[in-house]
Amino acid sequence: MWWRPKFCLLLSLYLGPVLATELFEEGLNLRPLRDGKVAAHFSFTTLLKGATLRDPQSLASDDDSQHYTLFPLALGQILREYAVTELHLTLNAGSWDYNRWGYPDEPGVGTGAELWAWIGDGATISVDQRWQGLRNALAGLFCASLGSLDEQRTTSPVLTFTPEGNLPNWTASHQLRHATLPSEHVCTENLTPFLKLLPCKSLSGIASLLNPHRLFDADWHGLGVHVRYLQDEGVEVRLAFQAVLDPVRYSPARRRDWSLRSLFDRVISTACPVAHSSVIRVDLSLVNSYSITPTPTAVHDNHAVYPVVPIEQPLDIAMDWPAETTFQYPLVSASPLTPLSIQRTLKGWGQSDGQLSLVITNHLPVPLQTGYLETMPWLLQFYLHTLHAQIDGTTRDDLVKVITYAAPVPHAQPALLQAVLTLPPRSTLRLTMDVAKPFLRYTEHPPDAQRGWDLPPAVFVPFSLDSMGTDDVLRARPTRIYTPALLVDLATPDFSMPYNVIIMSCTLIALMFGSIFNLLTRKFAVVHVGDAPQ
Amino acid sequence: MDFNVVFPALVAGRLVLALSPLPVDLKNDHLLSSPLTSYSRLQEGIYLFQHGTNPYSGGIFRHSPLLLSLFSTFLPLNPTTSPLLWTASDVVAAWSLVKIWRVRSGVSHNPRDGLIAALYLLNPYTLLPSLAWSTSSFENALHLLSLMFACRGQSSASLLTLAILVQLSLPSILLLIPLLLLIVSEPISRVAAPRTFIADTRKSLPLLAEFAVYSTCLTLSATLACGDWSWVEKTWGAALLLPDLTPNPGLWWYFFTEMFDHFRPFFLMVFSVHQLIYVIPICITFQHDILYACYLLLGVLALFKPYPTLSDPGLFLSMLSLFPETFAYLRHPMVTALLHLHAALLLPLFHHLWLIQGTGNANFFYASTLVFGMANGAALLDSMWAGLRIAIGELKEDFEVVQE
Numbered sequence: 001m002w003w004r005p006k007f008c009l010l011l012s013l014y015l016g017p018v019l020a021t022e023l024f025e026e027g028l029n030l031r032p033l034r035d036g037k038v039a040a041h042f043s044f045t046t047l048l049k050g051a052t053l054r055d056p057q058s059l060a061s062d063d064d065s066q067h068y069t070l071f072p073l074a075l076g077q078i079l080r081e082y083a084v085t086e087l088h089l090t091l092n093a094g095s096w097d098y099n100r101w102g103y104p105d106e107p108g109v110g111t112g113a114e115l116w117a118w119i120g121d122g123a124t125i126s127v128d129q130r131w132q133g134l135r136n137a138l139a140g141l142f143c144a145s146l147g148s149l150d151e152q153r154t155t156s157p158v159l160t161f162t163p164e165g166n167l168p169n170w171t172a173s174h175q176l177r178h179a180t181l182p183s184e185h186v187c188t189e190n191l192t193p194f195l196k197l198l199p200c201k202s203l204s205g206i207a208s209l210l211n212p213h214r215l216f217d218a219d220w221h222g223l224g225v226h227v228r229y230l231q232d233e234g235v236e237v238r239l240a241f242q243a244v245l246d247p248v249r250y251s252p253a254r255r256r257d258w259s260l261r262s263l264f265d266r267v268i269s270t271a272c273p274v275a276h277s278s279v280i281r282v283d284l285s286l287v288n289s290y291s292i293t294p295t296p297t298a299v300h301d302n303h304a305v306y307p308v309v310p311i312e313q314p315l316d317i318a319m320d321w322p323a324e325t326t327f328q329y330p331l332v333s334a335s336p337l338t339p340l341s342i343q344r345t346l347k348g349w350g351q352s353d354g355q356l357s358l359v360i361t362n363h364l365p366v367p368l369q370t371g372y373l374e375t376m377p378w379l380l381q382f383y384l385h386t387l388h389a390q391i392d393g394t395t396r397d398d399l400v401k402v403i404t405y406a407a408p409v410p411h412a413q414p415a416l417l418q419a420v421l422t423l424p425p426r427s428t429l430r431l432t433m434d435v436a437k438p439f440l441r442y443t444e445h446p447p448d449a450q451r452g453w454d455l456p457p458a459v460f461v462p463f464s465l466d467s468m469g470t471d472d473v474l475r476a477r478p479t480r481i482y483t484p485a486l487l488v489d490l491a492t493p494d495f496s497m498p499y500n501v502i503i504m505s506c507t508l509i510a511l512m513f514g515s516i517f518n519l520l521t522r523k524f525a526v527v528h529v530g531d532a533p534q
Numbered sequence: 535m536d537f538n539v540v541f542p543a544l545v546a547g548r549l550v551l552a553l554s555p556l557p558v559d560l561k562n563d564h565l566l567s568s569p570l571t572s573y574s575r576l577q578e579g580i581y582l583f584q585h586g587t588n589p590y591s592g593g594i595f596r597h598s599p600l601l602l603s604l605f606s607t608f609l610p611l612n613p614t615t616s617p618l619l620w621t622a623s624d625v626v627a628a629w630s631l632v633k634i635w636r637v638r639s640g641v642s643h644n645p646r647d648g649l650i651a652a653l654y655l656l657n658p659y660t661l662l663p664s665l666a667w668s669t670s671s672f673e674n675a676l677h678l679l680s681l682m683f684a685c686r687g688q689s690s691a692s693l694l695t696l697a698i699l700v701q702l703s704l705p706s707i708l709l710l711i712p713l714l715l716l717i718v719s720e721p722i723s724r725v726a727a728p729r730t731f732i733a734d735t736r737k738s739l740p741l742l743a744e745f746a747v748y749s750t751c752l753t754l755s756a757t758l759a760c761g762d763w764s765w766v767e768k769t770w771g772a773a774l775l776l777p778d779l780t781p782n783p784g785l786w787w788y789f790f791t792e793m794f795d796h797f798r799p800f801f802l803m804v805f806s807v808h809q810l811i812y813v814i815p816i817c818i819t820f821q822h823d824i825l826y827a828c829y830l831l832l833g834v835l836a837l838f839k840p841y842p843t844l845s846d847p848g849l850f851l852s853m854l855s856l857f858p859e860t861f862a863y864l865r866h867p868m869v870t871a872l873l874h875l876h877a878a879l880l881l882p883l884f885h886h887l888w889l890i891q892g893t894g895n896a897n898f899f900y901a902s903t904l905v906f907g908m909a910n911g912a913a914l915l916d917s918m919w920a921g922l923r924i925a926i927g928e929l930k931e932d933f934e935v936v937q938e
Contacts, residue, residue, distance in 0.1 A: 351889045352780075353562050381594055383574055385581035407582065407592020410777050415592070434574070436562075436594075439779040442792050491889055493791045493896045501792040501900065505785055508904060509808070512837065512911040519918050520815045522937040524925070530932025 021234075022070040023047040023276050024199055026206045026308075031283035032290075032319060033101055036248040036256040036327045037219060038263060041105035042206060042241040044198055046071050051234040053168055056083040056123035056130075070274055072197035075225070075237060078137045082130040085174060085229055086118040086163050091144055091186035092222030094244075095457075095484035102286075102337030103479055106224050106240050110457045110482040112182035115149055116161050122172025128154075131177040142225075143189045149179035153377055153456075155416040159403065160373045160459050160480065165228025165236070180375060182454035182485040186222055188212045194223050197239060205272025206280065206308060209264040210241060218243040248327050256327040259318030267316040271309040278308035280317060292319045339364045340423075340462050344483040346380075346455075351437055351491040356382070358431040358458070358483075362423035371461035371478075374417040378408035378438060379453045380488050382415055386434040391427055399429060410438055442493045449495070455486040537632070540648030544655045545625050551665060552617035560666035564889075565881055567668035568841035569778040570596045570703070570769070573616070576669065580606045583760075590764040596772050597669060598701045599756035599765050620664045623675045628654040630678035635856050637685040638721050638825065646858070653855045658878070659848025670845040673703050677849060681828060684713050685721035689741055692717060697748035701756060704773040705839050708809060708831050710745065712817050714738040716824040723859060724822045726924045731821040773840050774806050781889075781899060783881055784842040785907050788900045809838045819922070826921050829853050833914035837907060847910050854913075860920035870916050873909035880905055 029041040048071050054063060063080050066073065079087065090108035108114060115135060119127050131154065139146035156176045167174045191212050195202045202210050215221050221243040228236050247258035260267050271278060282292065285302040294317070296304035306317060321327075341361040348354030362368045376382065389400045399422045408415040423429055446453075460481040560566055561573045569575060579595030582588075583606050589595040595602075605611040609619075628651045635650050636642060654660060664671040676699040683692035696713055699706045718741070719733040757763055772778065779791050786805060793801055812834045820827040832853060836846040851874075864870075880902035887894030926935055 349890065351892070352564065378593065383578050383594075385577050402585070405582070405585075405587055407587070407589070407594055409591075409593040412593070436574075439781065439787075439791065441779065441790070441795070443795055491896065493788065497897065498792040498794060501788055504904060505789045508785065508907050508911070509838070512907075512914070513808070513811075515911070515915050516812065516918065517815065518937070519915065519922060520819045524922060524935055525938050526926060526929060526933050527936050528932055529934045 021049045021051075022068065023049060024070045024272075024274055025277045026272060026275050027278070028206045028209065028280045029105055029283065030280065030317070031105075032256070032258070032287045033244070034286050034330055035100050036246065036329065037101070038245050038247060038258055039101060039104070040241075040243045040245060040263070042210065043105075044207065044239040046199070046237045047230075047233060048076075048235040048237075049233060053085055053120075053229055053235065054080045054083045055168075055170060056120040056172065057170075059083055059123040059125055070199045071235075071237065074141055075197060075227070078134065078141065079227060079235075081137070082119070082134045083123065084117050084119055084130070084134060084227070085167055086165055087134075087225070087227040088114075088116050088161075088164075089138060089142070089146075089226075090114045090222055090224040091142070091184065091190055092220075092242075093186050093216075094220035094222075096220060096244075096482065098338040098481060099336040099341055101244060104242060106226075106242055107480045108224055108482075109220075109222060109242070110180060110182070110459070111485040112180060112454065112456075113144060113146060113149070113184035114178075114180045114456075115146060116176065116178035118163050118167060118174045118176055120168070120170050120172060120174050122170065127175045127177065135179070142193050144186075145181065145184055148181055148184075152412065153179040153181065153375075153414055155179070155375045155406070155414055157373050157375060157416060157418060157459075159418050160371055160461055163228070164226070166231040168229065168231075178375065180456035182456050187216060190223060191215070191241075194225075194239060194241070197225075197237075199274050200272035204268075204270040205275055205278055206268065207272070208268055208270075209260060209266050211264045211266050214245070214264050215241065215243050218245045220244040254326045255321070255324060257318070257320035260316045262318075267314045268308060268311065269314040271311045275309060280306040280308060280315075282306075282317065282319065287321075289323055290319055290321050292317070336363050338481065339368060340370060340460060340481060342458075342460060342481065342483050344458055344486065346435070346486050346488060351489060353434065353436050354488075356380075356433045356435050359428060360421065360423060360431065360460075361428045362425060365425050367425055368423045368462055370421050370423065370463070371459075372417075372419045372421050373459040373461075374415065375456055376408065376415045376417070377453075377455070378410050378412070378414060379440075379490065380455055381408055381436045381438055382417065383434040383436065384417070386432070388432055389421075390430040390432070391424065396429075399423070400431065411441075411444070437488060437490055439491055442495055442498065445490075445492060445495070449490075449492045452487045452489040455488055457482040457485050459483075537643065537647035537651070541628075541632075541651050544628070544648075544652055545621070548624060548655055548661075548664075549617070549621050551661070552621045556665050557613075557617070557667055560662065561668075563666055564781045564885060565783055565844050566663040566666035567670065568782045568843050569780050570772060570841045571663075571669040571673070571843060573667035573669070576601065576605070577611060580611060588760065588762070588764060590760060590762075590768045593768070593777060596768050596778070598769055599760045600698065600701050600752065601669060601672075603756075603759040616667050620667055620671055623671050624655060624660065624664050627660075627671070627675035627678045630675070630682040631852065631856070633682045634678070634685050634721070634825070637682075638723055638856060640722065646855075650855045654852040657848050657852050659844045660852060661848075663843050663845040663848070668843055668845065669702070670843045673699060673706070674845050674849045676702065677706065677709070677832065680709075680713060681716070681825070684716040685825065687717065689717045690744065693741060693745045694748050697745060697752050700749060701752050704770045705809060705835055708813055708835060709828060710742075711813055712824055712828045712831055714741050714745075715817060715821075716828060717741060719824050721825045723857070725820070725826050725857065725921050726859060726927070728822045728925050775802060776840055781885070781896075781903075782841055783844060783847075783903055783906050784839055785837075785903065786840045788896065788903065791896075805838070805840070809834065823921075826857065829857070830914065830918055830921070833910070833917065837910045837914060847906075847913075850910070851913065854917065857917075857921075860917065860924055863920040863923040864916045865919040865923070866912065866916060870909065870912040873905065873912050877902060877906035877909045 025045045027043050031039040091113050095111050096109040135146045135149050158176050198207050224240040226238040245263050248256050282304040298305045343359040345357050347357050389396050401420045403418045406416040461478045463478045576597050579589035631654050632647050632651050676695050680692045680695035718737045776790050779787050816827050816830050833850045836850045884898035884902045888899045
């Protein structure tokens, strides 16, 4: 195409000085999994070089005008309006299977919506007011019910959600706000505004593979927006989309062969012209006896690398297993891919109380410690004095150390439980705690009240006791493990009854009141009732 | 039967029941313990307090700081001490009831003593909450203790007990005025011979001041025990604002579950103030027998309390045994008894159907609380009628009592 060099030249002349301060990189990680599925991780990173954050103390005065070329303006305006230092928003559907899929590329895989932000204090507008503004603005930007992440769901679990970037050294400290809404589902209406934030939209480059028909048909899918501040570099926005696709399901012959076209129903025909780098990497560590086309440009520690710029012909990566006629699912998952396996269930049959049960297995030959976080709305109330740990039937309460606990307040505030669990090597810890199910006002129930309430996942952060001889995964930055969400069945009143109840209760009270005052005020008299005259 | 045989036998029987494994199954029952009196919540509060968290920062623990400091310091609460403690509390209550009876009847030993103790210790409405380790048993014991001290003229002890009781349960403040009048008058049975109040009411003013001093001291020490004033909203505030809508046998919970949000404060105010209306009229009408007025006000409390348990009507019904002279004049004793029987069967049944079995809905249990409210109201009206009707005495044939 004759015009492309000229166009690029023009573009670079026109945008030259701006491009030097904004850097856009895109990448796609594809990871064939042992159970025949393919985990895809799209990431689109924009770095605003040399940018400084807005000091909360300057919130009272007007902000500088903002001019961006690649950095998403809609998001940038929100960040500066509420002076947010670090922001993480994830919208996921399904529960991530750590045993079979290993750690995800983006750690935030909790079911539903999760939003957490580090916000600097010291402004005339309080952190909570800015947090409220932030979630409402993001709700508008991403068409999601983030406005429901109100103070009934907001906590500050600082031990688990440590900042991923740097916090600027302002006079006032930073505060964490975290909230989850597990019943929120991610759908096309969230992807469309997500794509609008990308410099090439979904027209070219890796983003052209983001086909909603295929992504929202995946076994697991979720999008994320991550903003962090890097002291020496600037402000970084990472837009990420993860999906676990099932080629066996798409294939009539039930084979696990896949290609970009079979997975996404699209191929990459043009590169994104403003991308500084654009790379597709295929992780080959979990599979063998495959063949992959086209030949990768390079292979770095079990990753086949395909740069997307420049493209001469449409790029369609394909992987197949010529020796296999149909895919045989592995019977038992071999060694689990994460050091911990966690099951979290809500036991009991009544609508007034129950028991929360956690079964945590340490697969490593070394003792492990793990942070344990529950951010439970007041829809389930813990009896912390009944928290007990067991290993092989013997009580081991010494293995549980509660760090912080904030009790829930009905109609107002969630519970926050941060604990550290010690797991002996190759052992299974059983944790039980009695819970009470509260009773809600009739206006507090959702429209489909009998369905129950989704409860947020618990979060575990494993870290090793000794730095020697443990898994490489643990020696790096500790990674969060989310449990699946729970569903709690709360007792419902009769929703058609408000008038009846008001009428009947008031009648009874009025009856008693009237009868009592009748007795107390009227005089008693003896009257003759017989037929005979007196 | 001899009281000295019956009473120890009753106590021993109660102790055997208390040491049985029943309490574990009963302790979370909504009929036997309310959020303000639940044993599990008390334990949770003590656990939080001992681990350095303010138990009043959350909405689970709503017991008085007095109980918190008592059980977290020198009286540990565990499955060994609890049966003894709750049995002791019931024994104190029954013993006080017998003492009140002795003062009222004017004889030191009476064949009815054993019966009165049995009517308290074996009353299922007071027995079951005590087996469930509900702190409402303590409240009952304090009610009876303070009445007993008042009957015996021990004003300071009586007022101190009432002050402690108000710390535990705010609605019991209703008893303050009749208790002051009871202290300055006599508990002798005069219900059949109405007359104007003879004793000097001005004597009750210093007693009121004494009560205020006790209450202030207890409030301050409670604040000292938990470090700040957050307990006021969580304990006393709960009785006024009804933040926890856990079902109970009373009239409030479903009403405020189904209440429109913009009317909630208005009706909370109406329901709270409504209980105060009864105090003065009942005291005026029964000025000749103030103990009877106290008894009727306990009936009002059992009917209209925000977080009642079965032990509140239980106390009222057990106290009926103090007034045998009125039995002949009860208006509809059979109807009342059947209503109580009806409610006592329906309440646990419908509670189970709604919350455990899942085959009934909330209206089932609500309907049975209405029946229970009718039963309590009928018992109150019966006693009130009998207390007024007794003044007229036996009637000749062809004559009937009506109200003008």
